[in-house]
Amino acid sequence: MQELNTPDQAQGLRELAGTRPVKVIAVTGGKGGVGKTSVSVNMGVALAEQGKKVMILDADLGLANVDVMLGLKPVKTLQHVFAGECGLEEVLLDGPMGVKIVPAASGTQSMVALSPAEHAGLIRAFSSLSVPVDVLIVDTAAGIADSVISFTQAAQDVVVVVCDEPTSITDAYALIKILNRDHDVFRFRVVANMTHTPTEGRELFAKLTKVTDKFLDVALDFVGAVPYDENARKAIKRQKPIVELFPRSPASLAFRNLAARAASWPVPVRPGGHIEFFIERLVSQAHRMAAES
Numbered sequence: 001m002q003e004l005n006t007p008d009q010a011q012g013l014r015e016l017a018g019t020r021p022v023k024v025i026a027v028t029g030g031k032g033g034v035g036k037t038s039v040s041v042n043m044g045v046a047l048a049e050q051g052k053k054v055m056i057l058d059a060d061l062g063l064a065n066v067d068v069m070l071g072l073k074p075v076k077t078l079q080h081v082f083a084g085e086c087g088l089e090e091v092l093l094d095g096p097m098g099v100k101i102v103p104a105a106s107g108t109q110s111m112v113a114l115s116p117a118e119h120a121g122l123i124r125a126f127s128s129l130s131v132p133v134d135v136l137i138v139d140t141a142a143g144i145a146d147s148v149i150s151f152t153q154a155a156q157d158v159v160v161v162v163c164d165e166p167t168s169i170t171d172a173y174a175l176i177k178i179l180n181r182d183h184d185v186f187r188f189r190v191v192a193n194m195t196h197t198p199t200e201g202r203e204l205f206a207k208l209t210k211v212t213d214k215f216l217d218v219a220l221d222f223v224g225a226v227p228y229d230e231n232a233r234k235a236i237k238r239q240k241p242i243v244e245l246f247p248r249s250p251a252s253l254a255f256r257n258l259a260a261r262a263a264s265w266p267v268p269v270r271p272g273g274h275i276e277f278f279i280e281r282l283v284s285q286a287h288r289m290a291a292e293s
Helices: 006-017 036-049 078-082 116-128 146-154 166-183 200-215 230-237 250-264 275-292
Strands: 023-028 054-059 100-102 135-140 157-162 187-195 219-227
Touching (some): 023 036, 036 054, 036 135, 036 157, 036 187, 036 250, 054 146, 135 146, 146 166, 157 166, 230 250
Parallel strands (some): 023 157, 054 100, 054 135
16 A cells, blocks of 8 residues: 555545535454444445435454455455455445445454554555445454554544453443543543443443543443343344344344434534544554654
8 A cells, every 4th residue: 555645545535525524433342252242234225215315434444344244245345455366446445335344354364454554545545436425434443553542542532442351341431541631632422332231321321431530531321221131142143233124123123323423423514524534533643652662
């Protein structure tokens, strides 16, 4: 992939975004297994049902699974974009309700080992896109790898997914701590997933805020709980989003509520509301991390 040139890149993205505001939401979690990809996919489809033009970027670069969850079979992925074999628009997949999917590679060590500058470089290809986007959802990898830091720091909204496991709360706190202290991320939106009682989500949120209030200067916003739902397992087996396959199930209703809340989150009308600003922040973050390494 060619070396980044931030001004030229931003100019190309201005041609893409024009004056259209784009909401950029990074969905992350401190550990694997909390269901962040399920949250990304179902929130995205629910937003599309509300009339939003949604794109999901699978940013788990070496262990991609958004396409698997939706039963899609990409011919080309971001790995081919990196190799210069195609443009980003050529790898886009059509998901449910017209959601556009940017698939990453799966089981490819070279994608996992990308440098911070290369993490930013993959987004340079967005300048060639002609498809309209209202909401860009970035489904990050688990943990606190460089790519997770880069994508979450660059997004407008960071959604942290937690579940009722001790390591989920401690790892979520570790991620929030790094993003806040080292990368100036102040606001985090918390989703409790796979809850078993009506109060469990609030209780998990209280556990997290008890620690963050004591040690960090952050604003945490509880944006909902997704109940444990046997239909979720059935949907995964059938490689369909639960909001499409079982639209009236408890989890589907929760995802729609989450999407409705996400749709109301403010989008800056200045350049911060455009994809180009997401790219510029991502590039700046990658360059800073590279300089420190």
